[in-house]
Amino acid sequence: MNVKNREIAKILYEMADLLEIKGEDFKPRAYRRAAINIESLAVDIEELYKRNELEKIPGVGKSIAEKIKEYIETGTIKKWEELKKEIPVDIESLSSVEGVGPKMIKVLYEKLGVKNIDDLERVARQGRIRRLKGFGVKTEKKILEAIEFARKKYGRFILGYVLPEAMQIVDVLKPHVSKISLAGSIRRRKETVGDVDILAVSPKPKEVMDIFTSMNGVETVLAKGITKSSIRMSSGIQIDLRIVEESSFGSALQYFTGSKEHNIALRKIAIKRGWKLNEYGLFEGEKKIAGREEEEIYEKLGMQWIPPELRENRGEIEAAMMHALPELVDYNDIKGDLHTHTKWSDGANTIEEMAMEAKRIGHEYIAITDHAGRLRVAGSMDEAAIKEQAREIERLRERIDGIEILHGVEANIMKDGSIDISNEVMKELDFVIASIHSAFRMEEKEMTSRLIKAMGNEHVKIIGHPTGRILMKRDAIKLDMDAVLDAAKDNGIVMEINAYPERLDLNDINVKLAIEHGVKLSIGTDSHNREHLRYYELGVAVARRGWAERKHIINTMHAKELKKFLSR
Ligand code: DGT
Ligand code: CA
Ligand code: CA
Ligand code: ZN
Secondary structure, eight states: OOHHHHHHHHHHHHHHHHHHHTTOSSHHHHHHHHHHHHHTOSSOHHHHHHTTOGGGSTTOOHHHHHHHHHHHHHSSOHHHHHHHHHSOOOHHHHHTSTTOOHHHHHHHHHHHOOOSHHHHHHHHHTTOSTTSTTOOHHHHHHHHHHHHHHHHHTTOEEHHHHHHHHHHHHHHHGGGOSEEEEEHHHHTTOSEESSEEEEEEOSOHHHHHHHHHTSTTEEEEEEEOSSEEEEEETTSOEEEEEEOOGGGHHHHHHHHHOOHHHHHHHHHHHHHTTOEEETTEEEETTEEEEOSSHHHHHHHTTSOOOOGGGTTTSSHHHHHHTTOOOOBOOTTOOOEESOBOOTTTTOSSOHHHHHHHHHHTTOSEEEEEEEESSSOSTTOBOHHHHHHHHHHHHHHHHHOOSOEEEEEEEEEBOTTSOBSSOHHHHHTSSEEEEEOOSOTTOOHHHHHHHHHHHHTSTTEEEESSTTOOBTTTBOOOOOOHHHHHHHHHHHTOEEEEEOSTTTOBSOHHHHHHHHHTTOOEEEEOOBSSGGGGGGHHHHHHHHHHTTOBGGGBGGGSOHHHHHHHHTO
16 A cells, blocks of 8 residues: 555544544544545555545545645644644554553543553553443453553564555665565565565665665665665564675575575475575585576475465475475456445445446456344344345446446354344345354354354355454454364355455465365455455465465356356
């Protein structure tokens, strides 16, 4: 995502929280809605500003447009500065603690003077939170647990949010280098990254480093040299750029891509052959026998080139030795999206807008799967609304060419494992995703039977975000995954790889497990506006990290084939 877009979204979120703490009713929601939409804009917000089109962003009215303008022109927003002065709390760190939101922050600040995580931990340990009205020993204990969790995960960044920024930096540098690549965990597409590693070759390293350290969005230059520089961006992420000799670009890329565990295993193999492997090359005595290309290194060591997503020392080296690596699903194998929301529930765009964007990015089909059911989550549709939506989709199918619209819903799995819409309604749909949206804290045995019962419903086809985890915020529900996957296999249930940046659920490990159990997978973006549709690539990344091939992912099928599969 564009750096300015994110800066502005972040400020609007913070203003929303501050306004909520002040007790404002309506404004916080408006600010959040604007922030969500800005966060996922495909275009540079400064472009819209230049064209005087800020108000075209959904949720941005006159007053918010003024504030964006002010930020672009002056670098700050007066109202924001005032709010921060009035309520001097570190909202970002406090709300990184699961279960702590603006309402609670307000009380904690007013009654106990809590301004940051350290304050929060102190008052919780002193037993002062339990004495507040509406709080109890249990809340206090949960807060302490959540603080520990937040601390542990602190300092990592969500892949889906960092990747566009990293790619943009690569684009900025590209005209000035002869070779460039992402390396490290971001090249391996790990779900969170500690920092961004970039590797380049250039005849003019000094010039490249000057550009790198003075780009838009650089907050601090941590180190600057001819071969390595590090910067911190205003988004908080650190970026390392290394410039290496052309003759060792391949070995440097191999080395700095990691993972460390993969590298250690690889180096052992080199040593066994009497060679030495490091970032400068593969050496036989003093003689360099490979280093220019990454492929050469793997070849000389007697194995297939290993895609970066697999380099975690989870068996990929053994498989590559036997020339038995899986033929991974490719980023352009995905034919359509199987999990999207529209204005019919909590999405920001209409069905037509979603369909047109899906067509634009090259999909053959899009499934509209709004929330449905009695449980009051996220603007759920009732049964009458589902029927009305079906008629709307029928009309659009006649009107729009070049993209097929499938009609599904995302239904809730109740505490007892039942689905909270009727079989009669589900029967009429192309397919049903069933997801858990409530009662996350059940014990493993109960939770496992709850999910297995849901999979027994003959109208359920896909389990949405099966473990419910939110990266850096909420742990996975407790499940006996082997039992769940056995039941999925028996019932012909597909497990989703939810591609929304904060979910990536199933994760890589569970994807591999699902495949071993013979369970099919689907990739769904869980889009809540049309810009999110591009997240399918994150889903593919998870699939690849889980060793998935094309045949394992149902939305690599063409529309006709897929519809046949869904109607079985
Ligand atoms: P991150 O940044 O925490 O998400 O993870 P990485 O894997 O990007 O780690 P990073 O940035 O510390 O280092 C980049 C790569 O450099 C890493 O994947 C492998 C390589 N590397 C770094 N330190 C070592 C080391 O001590 N031994 C070996 N063999 N490789 C290392
Ligand atoms: Ca890294
Ligand atoms: Ca690094
Ligand atoms: Zn959901």
